[in-house]
Amino acid sequence: MGYNLEYNSDQVLESSPLPMARKNQVPMQGRILDSVVSSLPAEQKGTQDQRLYNEVLDAILDRRLSPGIKLKEDELADIFSVSRTVVRRALLRLSHDHIVDIQPNRGATIIRPDAHKAREILRARRLIEGAVVQEATVAATPESLDALRRCVEDERDQVRRQHKGTGLRLSGDFHIRLASLAQNDTLMGYLKELVPQTSLIIAIYQTPHHTQCSHQEHFDIIDVMATGVTRQARAVMDKHLQNIEDKLDLSGKRSPGDLYAAFAHVKAVEN
Amino acid sequence: MGYNLEYNSDQVLESSPLPMARKNQVPMQGRILDSVVSSLPAEQKGTQDQRLYNEVLDAILDRRLSPGIKLKEDELADIFSVSRTVVRRALLRLSHDHIVDIQPNRGATIIRPDAHKAREILRARRLIEGAVVQEATVAATPESLDALRRCVEDERDQVRRQHKGTGLRLSGDFHIRLASLAQNDTLMGYLKELVPQTSLIIAIYQTPHHTQCSHQEHFDIIDVMATGVTRQARAVMDKHLQNIEDKLDLSGKRSPGDLYAAFAHVKAVEN
DNA sequence: GCGTAACATATGGGATACAATCTTGAGTAC
DNA sequence: GTACTCAAGATTGTATCCCATATGTTACGC
Numbered sequence: 082m083g084y085n086l087e088y089n090s091d092q093v094l095e096s097s098p099l100p101m102a103r104k105n106q107v108p109m110q111g112r113i114l115d116s117v118v119s120s121l122p123a124e125q126k127g128t129q130d131q132r133l134y135n136e137v138l139d140a141i142l143d144r145r146l147s148p149g150i151k152l153k154e155d156e157l158a159d160i161f162s163v164s165r166t167v168v169r170r171a172l173l174r175l176s177h178d179h180i181v182d183i184q185p186n187r188g189a190t191i192i193r194p195d196a197h198k199a200r201e202i203l204r205a206r207r208l209i210e211g212a213v214v215q216e217a218t219v220a221a222t223p224e225s226l227d228a229l230r231r232c233v234e235d236e237r238d239q240v241r242r243q244h245k246g247t248g249l250r251l252s253g254d255f256h257i258r259l260a261s262l263a264q265n266d267t268l269m270g271y272l273k274e275l276v277p278q279t280s281l282i283i284a285i286y287q288t289p290h291h292t293q294c295s296h297q298e299h300f301d302i303i304d305v306m307a308t309g310v311t312r313q314a315r316a317v318m319d320k321h322l323q324n325i326e327d328k329l330d331l332s333g334k335r336s337p338g339d340l341y342a343a344f345a346h347v348k349a350v351e352n
Numbered sequence: 353m354g355y356n357l358e359y360n361s362d363q364v365l366e367s368s369p370l371p372m373a374r375k376n377q378v379p380m381q382g383r384i385l386d387s388v389v390s391s392l393p394a395e396q397k398g399t400q401d402q403r404l405y406n407e408v409l410d411a412i413l414d415r416r417l418s419p420g421i422k423l424k425e426d427e428l429a430d431i432f433s434v435s436r437t438v439v440r441r442a443l444l445r446l447s448h449d450h451i452v453d454i455q456p457n458r459g460a461t462i463i464r465p466d467a468h469k470a471r472e473i474l475r476a477r478r479l480i481e482g483a484v485v486q487e488a489t490v491a492a493t494p495e496s497l498d499a500l501r502r503c504v505e506d507e508r509d510q511v512r513r514q515h516k517g518t519g520l521r522l523s524g525d526f527h528i529r530l531a532s533l534a535q536n537d538t539l540m541g542y543l544k545e546l547v548p549q550t551s552l553i554i555a556i557y558q559t560p561h562h563t564q565c566s567h568q569e570h571f572d573i574i575d576v577m578a579t580g581v582t583r584q585a586r587a588v589m590d591k592h593l594q595n596i597e598d599k600l601d602l603s604g605k606r607s608p609g610d611l612y613a614a615f616a617h618v619k620a621v622e623n
Numbered sequence: 624g625c626g627t628a629a630c631a632t633a634t635g636g637g638a639t640a641c642a643a644t645c646t647t648g649a650g651t652a653c
Numbered sequence: 654g655t656a657c658t659c660a661a662g663a664t665t666g667t668a669t670c671c672c673a674t675a676t677g678t679t680a681c682g683c
Binding site: 128173177204208212268 | 399441444445448450456469472473475476479480483536537538539541542546
């Protein structure tokens with residue numbers, strides 16, 4: 082955390098009664114919820130590396146950058162007119178969030194999750210979001226659910242006139258906002274990492290007939306939460322995430338461009 | 353990740369059959385499993401900021417540094433004879449792992465989790481380690497369990513002639529090693545954050561009669577895993593974590609050294 | 624002609640210098 | 654006497670420089 086815990090409490094969770102949250106422990110995240118961030122008092126425009134973090138992530142999710150691409154410090158510094166210092170901070174953050182991979186003396190490349198990893202991440206999300214949606218259902222008020230519903234509407238409308246990558250990001254926002262209702266910063270922090278990773282995976286493994294994170298399903302989840310039946314809320318969320326996974330082509334040797342995957346048969350002999 | 357996934361597979365999990373884990377996505381962690389790290393081919397001594405990360409974390413867990421203390425960049429740079437550049441990186445990592453809190457233009461301080469946060473972290477651990485121990489039970493072999501058992505024995509013996517902080521760290525190692533059996537890097541990554549945080553919490557909230565993470569309970573967990581009954585393994589782990597929480601004094605206004613907590617009655621009037 | 628080794632270039636890692644910001648204390652005015 | 658202002662010191666943020674390492678190229682020897 083670090084910077085953006087504040088708006089979690091002040092902006093997203095205006096109904097949050099927790100005054101003791103103070104400024105104690107803070108995450109160090111970045112991306113996601115930027116729509117929320119941008120609606121801040123304006124003074125807090127975020128540090129430079131934050132901007133870089135967002136820009137790079139956006140580029141990845143918009144598929145302007147694909148996995149495997151090398152992110153050279155000099156070039157990024159030149160493009161964004163900053164020094165390498167801030168580039169390196171941004172890259173370090175991205176690497177911590179498992180978006181890029183930093184090898185010592187080798188530089189940073191965009192991570193290319195293999196099918197196994199993709200499944201692993203989806204499994205982690207089912208575990209965490211299952212618990213989160215349960216807690217959120219308990220803590221939710223009619224008002225907060227309405228607010229959540231409006232968010233999904235906004236996203237749906239925006240997606241209709243924008244392109245894919247943006248849609249990917251917006252549908253991820255829903256999951257983060259939902260998590261914020263649960264008032265569990267720890268789990269939400271993990272979700273903030275998992276959601277962009279999932280978006281990256283979707284960008285890589287999406288099939289032709291893939292229509293991202295269905296907004297209808299998001300509405301369904303909210304409706305079930307409104308009933309207060311935690312067990313069912315968990316089930317619906319689990320199904321939703323399962324649907325996402327099912328729409329992907331994780332059949333195997335995909336992840337085009339991965340040298341190791343491409344020549345797996347050779348490498349296999351060595352071992 | 354980034355650096356130290358390698359030894360997770362090569363050293364800890366010598367029985368791991370996963371060749372496809374490769375060097376794809378990497379964590380960015382540090383501490384924990386250092387005993388393993390130190391037994392590396394020697395060439396990989398870790399980057400400098402890694403060392404700083406470990407040193408600071410060790411100091412915290414050994415209670416040579418307490419929560420709330422400010423970590424000045426210049427002083428750390430001076431002490432460890434490095435430039436502020438590497439100090440900053442180490443601090444950035446620590447902040448990402450929720451060990452220190454970085455405020456812009458204000459510097460880094462050691463995080464002081466309040467009781468609410470402490471419970472939240474323990475709850476997260478129960479959730480994640482419950483799933484992890486289930487997967488680990490399925491994937492475990494007699495050999496890997498024996499290796500795990502030997503680790504606990506080593507730790508028990510070492511604790512007998514060493515002091516508290518070290519014991520805290522070693523008992524945390526068990527949980528990480530156990531998680532490595534589950535072969536779920538994502539969840540293990542989160543656990544690698546949660547374990548030091550838990551140690552920090554124990555250091556703060558431990559009660560007089562607190563004998564850390566009982567080694568007997570660790571042996572019990574292994575024994576249940578050996579039976580292969582996943583459901584029971586989960587139950588035992590859950591109980592173990594519950595025991596840890598029960599031994600803490602989370603009754604409320606603790607967290608010594610916190611100005612806000614110390615004068616909460618004054619502040620309360622304002623609101 | 625092929626393979627290996629030395630060299631050159633590109634790129635990342637670390638250190639230092641400088642700028643921006645915050646904190647703290649003194650001084651002054653009300 | 655209190656509160657406000659301003660300035661000095663301290664501390665963090667940013668940029669640039671230099672060095673270490675990796676990779677690509679060329680030349681030499683077999």
